[in-house]
Amino acid sequence: MKSASAHSSEHSNSPIYIKLAHRLRQQIEDGAISAGEALPSERDLCKIMGASRVTVRKATELLIEEGLLSRRQGSGTYVTPRIQAPGSFLSSFSEDAEARGEATDTIWIMKAIGSATEEETRILELPKGADVARLSRVRMAGGEPLAIENAVVPADMLPDITHLGNSLYQALDQRGNRPVTGQQKIRAALAGSTEASLLSIPENSEILRIERLTRRADGRPVELTRSAYRGERYEFVSELRGPFVVL
Amino acid sequence: MKSASAHSSEHSNSPIYIKLAHRLRQQIEDGAISAGEALPSERDLCKIMGASRVTVRKATELLIEEGLLSRRQGSGTYVTPRIQAPGSFLSSFSEDAEARGEATDTIWIMKAIGSATEEETRILELPKGADVARLSRVRMAGGEPLAIENAVVPADMLPDITHLGNSLYQALDQRGNRPVTGQQKIRAALAGSTEASLLSIPENSEILRIERLTRRADGRPVELTRSAYRGERYEFVSELRGPFVVL
DNA sequence: AAGTGGTCTAGACCACATA
DNA sequence: ATGTGGTCTAGACCACTTC
Numbered sequence: 300m301k302s303a304s305a306h307s308s309e310h311s312n313s314p315i316y317i318k319l320a321h322r323l324r325q326q327i328e329d330g331a332i333s334a335g336e337a338l339p340s341e342r343d344l345c346k347i348m349g350a351s352r353v354t355v356r357k358a359t360e361l362l363i364e365e366g367l368l369s370r371r372q373g374s375g376t377y378v379t380p381r382i383q384a385p386g387s388f389l390s391s392f393s394e395d396a397e398a399r400g401e402a403t404d405t406i407w408i409m410k411a412i413g414s415a416t417e418e419e420t421r422i423l424e425l426p427k428g429a430d431v432a433r434l435s436r437v438r439m440a441g442g443e444p445l446a447i448e449n450a451v452v453p454a455d456m457l458p459d460i461t462h463l464g465n466s467l468y469q470a471l472d473q474r475g476n477r478p479v480t481g482q483q484k485i486r487a488a489l490a491g492s493t494e495a496s497l498l499s500i501p502e503n504s505e506i507l508r509i510e511r512l513t514r515r516a517d518g519r520p521v522e523l524t525r526s527a528y529r530g531e532r533y534e535f536v537s538e539l540r541g542p543f544v545v546l
Numbered sequence: 547m548k549s550a551s552a553h554s555s556e557h558s559n560s561p562i563y564i565k566l567a568h569r570l571r572q573q574i575e576d577g578a579i580s581a582g583e584a585l586p587s588e589r590d591l592c593k594i595m596g597a598s599r600v601t602v603r604k605a606t607e608l609l610i611e612e613g614l615l616s617r618r619q620g621s622g623t624y625v626t627p628r629i630q631a632p633g634s635f636l637s638s639f640s641e642d643a644e645a646r647g648e649a650t651d652t653i654w655i656m657k658a659i660g661s662a663t664e665e666e667t668r669i670l671e672l673p674k675g676a677d678v679a680r681l682s683r684v685r686m687a688g689g690e691p692l693a694i695e696n697a698v699v700p701a702d703m704l705p706d707i708t709h710l711g712n713s714l715y716q717a718l719d720q721r722g723n724r725p726v727t728g729q730q731k732i733r734a735a736l737a738g739s740t741e742a743s744l745l746s747i748p749e750n751s752e753i754l755r756i757e758r759l760t761r762r763a764d765g766r767p768v769e770l771t772r773s774a775y776r777g778e779r780y781e782f783v784s785e786l787r788g789p790f791v792v793l
Numbered sequence: 794a795a796g797t798g799g800t801c802t803a804g805a806c807c808a809c810a811t812a
Numbered sequence: 813a814t815g816t817g818g819t820c821t822a823g824a825c826c827a828c829t830t831c
Binding site for chain 3: 356369
């Protein structure tokens with residue numbers, strides 16, 4: 300045996316600020332620093348972690364970009380209460396719905412493991428013959444269906460799919476497969492008959508089709524999700540950060 | 547008179563790394579460092595700009611996030627050749643079209659200055675009674691219309707709208723009003739009769755409606771654009787960076 | 794007034810690229 | 813071998829928040 304560490308990524312040769320960020324992230328996720336309240340001051344962290352202040356700041360800056368922390372000058376560095384405004388992510392399901400005080404619900408229409416198709420193998424960068432979990436859900440809010448989501452995940456990245464709660468990401472996180480980057484393609488389309496009936500809308504209504512491929516920190520694809528959202532009820536908000544295309 | 551500086555934003559009290567970033571950005575845009583090639587080394591920049599290396603790096607990091615620069619360890623810091631893959635921006639008009647070898651064109655359908663409506667005043671954070679430029683275009687590719695764009699810009703941010711080329715952003719840039727952040731809302735819709743005829747598609751075809759509000763570095767709104775894209779021809783790609791919503 | 798984050802310096806060593 | 817970016821330190825002063 301080498302030593303501790305069960306994660307796949309090697310931390311031994313990483314720069315100090317990366318290690319500090321990991322330590323802090325874990326303490327936050329373990330609830331050792333619990334949401335909403337402040338970290339030790341930067342100067343205290345220096346003593347605790349045995350690093351200079353510049354390095355401590357570089358570590359916390361990472362976590363700020365991830366949305367886990369936020370700093371307030373003169374006050375302190377705080378654990379972000381509930382992970383919030385999604386940067387460049389969807390605007391999104393539970394968020395919108397809860398903001399309107401609607402109850403949200405998820406209906407599973409498929410939960411299965413099978414071998415990956417040729418397309419899935421290619422997109423998820425899997426070895427031939429690998430297994431994938433296929434997860435299809437209808438998202439409800441206020442008793443109405445609002446979206447269909449079809450996710451495909453490499454089978455070894457998920458624990459037991461029969462015990463899956465409503466949050467796919469939470470399950471992925473448990474195995475260290477938290478997605479941190481990705482790409483999303485959005486297009487307008489007209490509802491086909493299957494979609495129309497699942498969403499309780501007329502055929503040829505407008506819908507938003509979204510295809511999303513997310514990846515772990517090490518770049519390995521985690522999740523290919525193709526969704527259809529009711530066009531009259533949902534809009535997708537994304538923050539823009541330079542560089543801007545000259546168009 | 548105070549001194550030099552014709553810009554509206556006050557640079558006097560900004561931190562050094564902000565000022566350095568501005569100086570570098572200008573030199574790059576003036577072509578003094580010309581695309582594709584390397585900046586002076588960080589240690590040389592320290593002498594030239596009279597700052598420490600940490601500060602110089604913080605400045606170049608800003609420009610890297612903007613996409614103007616990129617660093618290669620052991621080699622140097624380079625001016626990014628053509629501003630490229632847009633992070634979280636549209637995928638986009640000329641880009642896609644040119645990738646397919648289609649000629650792109652723009653037809654102006656309106657270019658006017660008038661006083662802002664109540665809604666425009668609010669969204670663009672203008673004083674009451676301020677003037678705005680309204681710019682409407684149809685985007686063509688391969689001889690076909692592909693999108694309608696309606697932009698509203700505070701009149702004082704644009705030079706002479708009669709001499710406006712095809713690139714709104716280029717014109718904005720000339721007056722130091724380059725947008726660097728923004729928010730974009732995307733939804734699916736069905737084409738109304740006006741849109742259908744401008745885009746040469748049947749009524750009730752699927753279209754993508756996009757509303758975009760961009761801002762300058764100082765946070766002032768620059769441009770409110772509402773567009774309609776032909777749904778069968780366009781899809782919007784956006785990169786995702788954490789934090790991810792748990793959904 | 795005391796504590797916090799925000800900025801800055803001068804100097805150091807390492808890892809990588811290039812010749 | 814030299815030069816480049818990547819990381820790190822120890823200490824300093826400023827601006828802001830909090831009491």
